[in-house]
Amino acid sequence: MxxxxxxxxxxxxxxxxxxxxxxxxxxxxxxxxxxxxxxxxxxxxxxxxxxxxxxxxxxxxxxxxxxxxxxxxxxxxxxxxxxxxxxxxxxxxxxxxxxxxxxxxxxxxxxxxxxxxxxxxxxxxxxxxxxxxxxxxxxxxxxxxxKILKRNIVQIQMDEVAVQILKELPKHPKISNLEGIITKESGGFLKLRSIENKLANLRIDLDANNNTDLVLKAKELGIID
Structure with a gap:
């Protein structure tokens, strides 16, 4: 048996x-x-x-x-x-x-x-x-x-600059305030145009409607706290 x-x-x-x-x-x-x-x-x-x-x-x-x-x-x-x-x-x-x-x-x-x-x-x-x-x-x-598949894909696409932007975004009422705060991987500060381009790409990657939605999705994915 x-x-x-x-x-x-x-x-x-x-x-x-x-x-x-x-x-x-x-x-x-x-x-x-x-x-x-x-x-x-x-x-x-x-x-x-x-x-x-x-x-x-x-x-x-x-x-x-x-x-x-x-x-x-x-x-x-x-x-x-x-x-x-x-x-x-x-x-x-x-x-x-x-x-x-x-x-x-x-x-x-x-x-x-x-x-x-x-x-x-x-x-x-x-x-x-x-x-x-x-x-x-x-x-x-x-x-x-x-969920795991999407999280892994996002993790691969995410770099230190993207994480910086996502963490700082909720703290400032205007995107322009991020200039002089976000640093490049090679050192120095990221220009406003580069920050805006990075945000646009992040909204596409995370399928976000706007920056508020972007931050919420980044939190839901565990990219930021």
């Missing part, structure tokens, strides 16, 4: 867990357990390492109902702890977080095997994600994939 894929689901909202369990219940290939805290998740993962090890972990990122004395305050802490212990388990994030900067940082720093949005966590997407993960491939919900 083929061994079942052992899955642990972690979320502090029982309704979310119930929904994920329901989505996974249609397959006889899965054995699914759940818990509401990251501390308990790590304890169970370590406890079952040599008896019935988990193959896949699905965790949320934010845990609003974490006990005050908890050692792990959320999914990111849980993932870091698992990686620090070098535990052999596939890790998938199931989250409602779609902010590009948050998503980008989680994927870049923690490198989960999957990132799935909660409103996409249906049977078909979860099943596909699990197969990808167990085949040592990454899986991201389409919206997440597009």
């Amino acid at each position: 083929e061994n079942k894929i052992n899955i642990l689901v972690v979320d502090d909202h029982q309704l979310i867990i119930d929904g994920i369990l329901s989505s996974l219940s249609g397959s006889d290939s899965y054995k699914v357990s759940s818990t509401n805290t990251c501390d308990d998740a790590l304890r169970r993962i370590k406890q079952q390492l040599h008896s019935e090890p988990f193959d896949v972990l699905f965790t949320d990122l934010s845990f609003d109902n974490t006990p005050q004395n908890a050692e792990l305050d959320g999914g990111e802490s849980l993932i870091k702890a698992i990686k620090a212990l070098e535990i052999d388990i596939k890790i998938g994030v199931i989250s409602g977080h779609t902010e590009t900067n948050r998503v980008y940082n989680v994927i870049s720093n923690l490198q989960p095997d999957a990132y799935i949005l909660k409103n996409h966590a249906g049977a078909e997407e979860l099943d596909f994600a699990i197969k990808k993960m167990l085949n040592n491939e990454r899986f991201y919900t389409y919206e997440i994939h597009q």
Whole structure:
């Protein structure tokens, strides 16, 4: 008899867990357990390492109902702890977080095997994600994939002068005020015409309607704080 894929689901909202369990219940290939805290998740993962090890972990990122004395305050802490212990388990994030900067940082720093949005966590997407993960491939919900792709493209196009302009722009009522502030990479100050040209190109790159929209999109992409 083929061994079942052992899955642990972690979320502090029982309704979310119930929904994920329901989505996974249609397959006889899965054995699914759940818990509401990251501390308990790590304890169970370590406890079952040599008896019935988990193959896949699905965790949320934010845990609003974490006990005050908890050692792990959320999914990111849980993932870091698992990686620090070098535990052999596939890790998938199931989250409602779609902010590009948050998503980008989680994927870049923690490198989960999957990132799935909660409103996409249906049977078909979860099943596909699990197969990808167990085949040592990454899986991201389409919206997440597009955000990362766009963030990477923007990152390649962004230089120090562009970041300077985007950071200074909200501080000044007129673009002309930026002259004498923005410095070239080679030293010296950028002329107003060059600043205006740079802004025009940035609006095209970030698909912004105006400079206010440009700053908002730069913040959403995590280029500036």
